[in-house]
Amino acid sequence: MKIADVDRSPTAAMELYQLRTFLTIAEEGNLTRAAEKLFTSQPAVSAQVKQLEEELGVKLFERSARGMSLTREGLLLQEKARRIVDAARDFKHSAEHLRDNVSGELVIGLNNRPEVLKIVDVLGALTFAHPELSYELVNGSSGTILEGIDEGAIAIGFFEGVCEFPRIEWHALEPIELCIAAPAAWARELASPDWKLLETKPWIFVSQACSYFRAIESICTDQGLKLQQRFRVDECLTVLNLVAEGLGLTLAAVNHIDSPEYRGRIVALPHFRTTVNLCVGYLRENADRPAIAAAREVILGLWDKPEEPQALPPLSRDIRSARPKGRSHR
Structure with a gap:
C-alpha cells in the first residue's frame, strides 16, 4: 500500500x-x-x-x-x-497509524542528481532500519515536487528555492550555487560581462515549475533584458546536453557543469552568481507518520541538520551580478 x-x-x-x-x-x-x-x-x-x-x-x-x-x-x-x-x-x-512497524510504500520526490541528494545513502539507511518499507521514486522540477507534496501524491521530497505552500514543513539542507552556463566554444566571446551581448544569444529555459526559471526571471528584471528563448525543456540534464552541443545558454547549478561529462564542454560565465537552498519537505499534518518520520531522520542525519523545521522561505538574497558593459546596473 x-x-x-x-x-x-x-x-x-x-x-x-x-x-x-x-x-x-x-x-x-x-x-x-x-x-x-x-x-x-x-x-x-x-x-x-x-x-x-x-x-x-x-x-x-x-x-x-x-x-x-x-x-x-x-x-x-x-x-x-x-x-x-x-x-x-x-x-x-x-x-x-494502526501499524506498529514502519511499512508500506513511501513516495519520494527527487529534483536533482542522485549523488547531490545522497539518495543511495538515504535508501540504504532506511532499508537497513526498516526492511518492510518499500519505495517509489519520482523525478520532477522543484515546483512540481512541492505541488505533489501539497496534494498528497508525494510523501516527502527534495526541492530547491522558495516554498510557498503553507501546509508544507521543510528543512534547508545545503546551498546550491547557480551560474550562467555557456558552450565552451563561446567562452572567449563571452569572457567579459556584457549583458547586451547575451541578449543576442539563444537561451534554453527550464520549466516554469523549476526554481531556476525564477532565477532567470530575476536576471531579466534586474538587467532589463529580453532573452531569446529558443528551447523550453523540463529536464535539467537535457538542458545541459543542449548547452554542451552549442545550442544556447542557460542557468545551471555549478556542481552540474563541473561533473566529468561536461568538463571542457560547458563554462560558467562571470556575469552572475546566486544560491538557492536544497531542501526537503513534507506535509505538516503528516510529520508524525512513521515512514515520513523515519525518512526525515535519515535525511537530516546525513546532512547533519537539526530536526526543527524552517520558519522562513528558503531563498538566498545573495545575488551577485557583474556590472554589465554599456548598461547601468540595477
Missing part, C-alpha cells in the same frame, strides 16, 4: 488513479502540465482519460487549441471524484 498516493492495480484502485488524472487535468486545463504533475507522459494521461470516458459512457472534456475544459457532465462529476479520491487517501492514512 502506498503512502501519499493511490494504488495502480488493474481493478478498483486503477479507477481511483483515473479519477486523480481526471481531477488534475480539470485543474490544469492542459495535458502537458497535468502529465508533469502526475509524473507520467502526456500520451499516458490522454489514454487514462479516454479509458475513463469509455467506462463512464460520458464525455468529460472539450478539447481545443487552448487546452482542455470540462463538459457539463465533467463539471457535475468533478466534486464527486474529489470526495472519492480524498476518502481513499484518508482511509489509507488511518490504516498506517
Whole structure:
C-alpha cells in the first residue's frame, strides 16, 4: 500500500488513479502540465482519460487549441471524484497509524542528481532500519515536487528555492550555487560581462515549475533584458546536453557543469552568481507518520541538520551580478 498516493492495480484502485488524472487535468486545463504533475507522459494521461470516458459512457472534456475544459457532465462529476479520491487517501492514512512497524510504500520526490541528494545513502539507511518499507521514486522540477507534496501524491521530497505552500514543513539542507552556463566554444566571446551581448544569444529555459526559471526571471528584471528563448525543456540534464552541443545558454547549478561529462564542454560565465537552498519537505499534518518520520531522520542525519523545521522561505538574497558593459546596473 502506498503512502501519499493511490494504488495502480488493474481493478478498483486503477479507477481511483483515473479519477486523480481526471481531477488534475480539470485543474490544469492542459495535458502537458497535468502529465508533469502526475509524473507520467502526456500520451499516458490522454489514454487514462479516454479509458475513463469509455467506462463512464460520458464525455468529460472539450478539447481545443487552448487546452482542455470540462463538459457539463465533467463539471457535475468533478466534486464527486474529489470526495472519492480524498476518502481513499484518508482511509489509507488511518490504516498506517494502526501499524506498529514502519511499512508500506513511501513516495519520494527527487529534483536533482542522485549523488547531490545522497539518495543511495538515504535508501540504504532506511532499508537497513526498516526492511518492510518499500519505495517509489519520482523525478520532477522543484515546483512540481512541492505541488505533489501539497496534494498528497508525494510523501516527502527534495526541492530547491522558495516554498510557498503553507501546509508544507521543510528543512534547508545545503546551498546550491547557480551560474550562467555557456558552450565552451563561446567562452572567449563571452569572457567579459556584457549583458547586451547575451541578449543576442539563444537561451534554453527550464520549466516554469523549476526554481531556476525564477532565477532567470530575476536576471531579466534586474538587467532589463529580453532573452531569446529558443528551447523550453523540463529536464535539467537535457538542458545541459543542449548547452554542451552549442545550442544556447542557460542557468545551471555549478556542481552540474563541473561533473566529468561536461568538463571542457560547458563554462560558467562571470556575469552572475546566486544560491538557492536544497531542501526537503513534507506535509505538516503528516510529520508524525512513521515512514515520513523515519525518512526525515535519515535525511537530516546525513546532512547533519537539526530536526526543527524552517520558519522562513528558503531563498538566498545573495545575488551577485557583474556590472554589465554599456548598461547601468540595477
